Amino acid sequence: MNSSSGAVTVQGLAKQFGALRAIDTVDFSIAQGEFFTLLGPSGCGKTTTLRCVAGLESADTGRIEIDGKPVFDSATGLDLPANERAIGMVFQSYAVWPHMNVAENIGYPLKVRGVAGTQIAARVEEVLKLLDMAGLGGRMPSQLSGGQQQRVALGRALAIEPRVLLLDEPLSNLDAKLRELMRAELKLIQRRAGLPILYVTHDQVEALSMSDRIAVMSAGRIHHLAAPEEIYDRPATRFVLDFVGAVNYLPCTVAGHEGGRMRLDVGGGTLEIAAPERLPAAADLTVAIRPEDLELAATGADDAPRARITLRGFVGEGFEYRLELGGQSLRARTEKTVVFEEGAEVVLTARRGVLVDAAAGLDSAVAAA
Numbered sequence: 287m288n289s290s291s292g293a294v295t296v297q298g299l300a301k302q303f304g305a306l307r308a309i310d311t312v313d314f315s316i317a318q319g320e321f322f323t324l325l326g327p328s329g330c331g332k333t334t335t336l337r338c339v340a341g342l343e344s345a346d347t348g349r350i351e352i353d354g355k356p357v358f359d360s361a362t363g364l365d366l367p368a369n370e371r372a373i374g375m376v377f378q379s380y381a382v383w384p385h386m387n388v389a390e391n392i393g394y395p396l397k398v399r400g401v402a403g404t405q406i407a408a409r410v411e412e413v414l415k416l417l418d419m420a421g422l423g424g425r426m427p428s429q430l431s432g433g434q435q436q437r438v439a440l441g442r443a444l445a446i447e448p449r450v451l452l453l454d455e456p457l458s459n460l461d462a463k464l465r466e467l468m469r470a471e472l473k474l475i476q477r478r479a480g481l482p483i484l485y486v487t488h489d490q491v492e493a494l495s496m497s498d499r500i501a502v503m504s505a506g507r508i509h510h511l512a513a514p515e516e517i518y519d520r521p522a523t524r525f526v527l528d529f530v531g532a533v534n535y536l537p538c539t540v541a542g543h544e545g546g547r548m549r550l551d552v553g554g555g556t557l558e559i560a561a562p563e564r565l566p567a568a569a570d571l572t573v574a575i576r577p578e579d580l581e582l583a584a585t586g587a588d589d590a591p592r593a594r595i596t597l598r599g600f601v602g603e604g605f606e607y608r609l610e611l612g613g614q615s616l617r618a619r620t621e622k623t624v625v626f627e628e629g630a631e632v633v634l635t636a637r638r639g640v641l642v643d644a645a646a647g648l649d650s651a652v653a654a655a
């Protein structure tokens with residue numbers, strides 16, 4: 287153990303299945319206590335990466351350290367088995383053994399390691415406290431809610447006092463409401479345990495709301511590794527922009543550029559956004575605006591675009607609108623206090639926008655202000 291080092295360090299990791307590059311050279315490092323998420327669509331290589339860290343899969347090349355200790359190194363042939371990597375794991379298909387009570391479930395990994403009964407009982411008590419389930423050790427799984435069963439699965443992973451928790455879509459079997467509750471529960475348990483987490487999900491809301499940092503993956507590569515706000519507001523590539531959250535795309539040309547602001551002709555009017563540091567070279571541009579960054583007003587500047595509301599939906603915290611602007615359909619969101627009728631004409635302004643080279647591919651960089 288080396289307390290000054292990161293919790294997990296992955297360097298130059300690559301893995302092929304036949305001709306398929308499941309991981310196409312991935313590097314990242316997780317700090318002590320950090321909630322680190324691999325986010326991406328199905329097949330992007332996130333599970334394979336996690337399985338390589340776990341020791342359930344062997345990478346072709348690269349090096350992995352856990353808590354300062356090398357566990358895999360293709361250069362030397364080092365490849366420690368999972369049970370020697372000081373990791374706790376919970377997968378999507380977590381199973382709580384129905385014939386064992388909660389305490390037996392949590393203590394099981396210690397029992398198979400030959401730990402003495404009194405020590406197991408003490409650790410199980412600690413874990414139950416951590417899970418906010420003190421006093422429930424005698425319950426059978428059938429007497430627990432879905433969320434409590436999930437916590438028992440987590441407890442089993444925590445029992446061995448791992449140096450890092452590896453979680454692969456652990457909430458995806460829960461219904462939507464419970465999933466949302468468990469996001470906060472999991473964060474609180476993590477804080478109490480003071481453990482770093484490597485989390486895998488394809489759910490961007492889950493990733494944004496829970497993570498300290500996110501690595502967005504596509505086709506075996508990390509496109510952007512940053513804090514959630516950075517990923518959402520200043521995506522590094524068009525893929526990230528598109529995958530993380532809803533977005534409107536409007537073809538545009540630059541109409542003016544001064545004082546850190548730029549005016550964009552979007553056809554039917556001009557939108558102003560903060561100018562990015564580096565402008566895309568192409569003349570043929572697209573401005574990407576998230577629905578909540580599109581502001582609707584009854585009146586506005588003469589040259590501002592005017593759109594028509596085609597649909598309004600109540601979404602609890604506000605309204606979601608569909609708008610039509612020069613034959614294009616746009617999405618916008620407003621707070622409850624701002625209400626427009628279907629059919630009404632509204633003036634558009636943009637709080638923020640991201641410029642994209644219209645002709646460029648998904649992994650080309652985008653220019654965000």
Ligand SMILES: Nc1ncnc2c1ncn2[C@@H]1O[C@H](COP(=O)(O)OP(=O)(O)OP(=O)(O)O)[C@@H](O)[C@H]1O
Nearest residue numbers: 303306308326327328329330331332333334335488
């Ligand atoms: N054992 C295997 N043999 C062959 N191909 C595999 C194997 N495991 C994964 N793959 C392939 O490698 C690619 C990456 O898979 P991986 O499971 O890491 O993706 P993922 O992003 O976690 O997707 P999902 O969320 O669907 O699990 C996919 O194309 C997958 O089909």
